[in-house]
Amino acid sequence: MSISLCGxxxxxxxxxxxxxQKGLLQQIAVGSPEFTPTDFATSASFQAAFIAKLKLATGAxxxxxxxxxxxxxxxxxxxxxxxxxxxxxxxxxxRSKPGxxxxxxxxxxxxxxxxxxxxxxVPIFILDSSNNVWGVRNSAGNxxxxxxxxxxxxxxxxxxxxxxxxxxxxxxVDSRDEVENAAFVSTNFASSDLVGxxxxxxxxxxxxxxxxxxxxAKILTDAMxxxxxxxxxxxxxxxxGALWVVKNGVTPITITSVADDPTxxxxxxxxxxxxxxxxxxxxxITFGLAAPTALDAANITQLxxxxxxxxx
Amino acid sequence: xxxxxxDFNEDWVKTKTLPDFIAHEKHHGLxxxxxxxxxxxxVPKVEIEKPIKNVDDSSLIGKDAxxxx
Numbered sequence: 433m434s435i436s437l438c439g440x441x442x443x444x445x446x447x448x449x450x451x452x453q454k455g456l457l458q459q460i461a462v463g464s465p466e467f468t469p470t471d472f473a474t475s476a477s478f479q480a481a482f483i484a485k486l487k488l489a490t491g492a493x494x495x496x497x498x499x500x501x502x503x504x505x506x507x508x509x510x511x512x513x514x515x516x517x518x519x520x521x522x523x524x525x526x527r528s529k530p531g532x533x534x535x536x537x538x539x540x541x542x543x544x545x546x547x548x549x550x551x552x553x554v555p556i557f558i559l560d561s562s563n564n565v566w567g568v569r570n571s572a573g574n575x576x577x578x579x580x581x582x583x584x585x586x587x588x589x590x591x592x593x594x595x596x597x598x599x600x601x602x603x604x605v606d607s608r609d610e611v612e613n614a615a616f617v618s619t620n621f622a623s624s625d626l627v628g629x630x631x632x633x634x635x636x637x638x639x640x641x642x643x644x645x646x647x648x649a650k651i652l653t654d655a656m657x658x659x660x661x662x663x664x665x666x667x668x669x670x671x672x673g674a675l676w677v678v679k680n681g682v683t684p685i686t687i688t689s690v691a692d693d694p695t696x697x698x699x700x701x702x703x704x705x706x707x708x709x710x711x712x713x714x715x716x717i718t719f720g721l722a723a724p725t726a727l728d729a730a731n732i733t734q735l736x737x738x739x740x741x742x743x744x
Numbered sequence: 745x746x747x748x749x750x751d752f753n754e755d756w757v758k759t760k761t762l763p764d765f766i767a768h769e770k771h772h773g774l775x776x777x778x779x780x781x782x783x784x785x786x787v788p789k790v791e792i793e794k795p796i797k798n799v800d801d802s803s804l805i806g807k808d809a810x811x812x813x
Contacts, residue, residue: 688769689751
């Protein structure tokens with residue numbers, strides 16, 4: 433009997449009924465969270481944990497950003513490289529490097545934010561057509577995104593001959609993530625579950641009278657002079673002190689009242705006069721909405737504010 | 745507490761007197777009566793119970809209770 437290492441280096445190759453294969457790429461999510469066994473104990477617990485990451489404020493370490501639903505895909509995997517011996521024996525020199533070019537529908541506003549990922553190496557979770565979320569299992573037994581280099585090509589103008597889309601190319605950094613490290617969690621996600629947030633820019637609707645400020649929120653568009661006023665939709669809901677945050681640096685300033693201000697299409701935010709008076713002239717005061725999770729709990733969905741800084 | 749689409753910070757109101765509260769929040773255009781109503785909803789009046797007067801029942805000691813038939 434020859435000496436063999438096969439028993440040590442191999443792995444059992446027995447088949448298993450209903451073993452899962454990767455489906456079509458359905459949606460890409462970018463972010464650094466690491467999900468623990470508690471998070472993925474059940475599909476429901478993982479879905480809740482994942483969606484919670486979507487609703488984190490920008491800047492949060494674990495925030496997840498989702499890209500639009502994929503409309504088409506081209507396999508851009510770099511083929512493995514082989515060399516031949518003198519007698520024709522094929523020897524593998526380099527492993528294949530997985531890569532995919534996906535097409536998404538994105539308006540000009542969304543493209544502005546997608547392009548920010550161009551040239552970046554980011555952790556990516558992939559939702560496939562079987563509703564499995566693919567990533568990797570790390571040495572701690574946790575589930576996280578796989579590292580990809582991202583390229584984003586904008587759509588441009590139509591040419592009347594070809595369907596045009598924004599193209600996003602993802603190239604896997606470590607080929608082992610395709611097989612050896614690959615892991616997935618089964619979900620019941622619908623495409624409407626994985627929706628990103630929209631920026632609501634805070635602005636001053638009218639000049640303040642000492643501690644009484646007039647504040648509004650609007651969603652900017654690329655149409656010159658056109659914006660969506662958040663007040664049109666959430667006038668009553670945002671007349672709530674719990675949904676606004678006013679700070680001097682990192683120190684909150686007490687809000688004594690918030691009132692709907694239909695005259696200025698915004699809200700009147702009154703600050704504690706004693707605290708306000710104590711602030712030196714020139715103090716920077718930041719006005720913003722509460723965190724997306726708090727807004728979501730108040731049925732104000734999909735919004736995250738871009739605060740305004742005003743000078744006393 | 746929300747009154748006429750104005751959300752008042754209850755914790756802050758509870759630290760103020762009625763005159764202070766009115767002076768601070770009068771810019772919302774509520775009448776003094778409305779302001780007082782808001783204040784009293786947030787800071788309810790506390791009624792102090794008057795002590796019960798001492799009843800001298802020494803004349804009843806040693807006598808049986810009398811019942812009406």
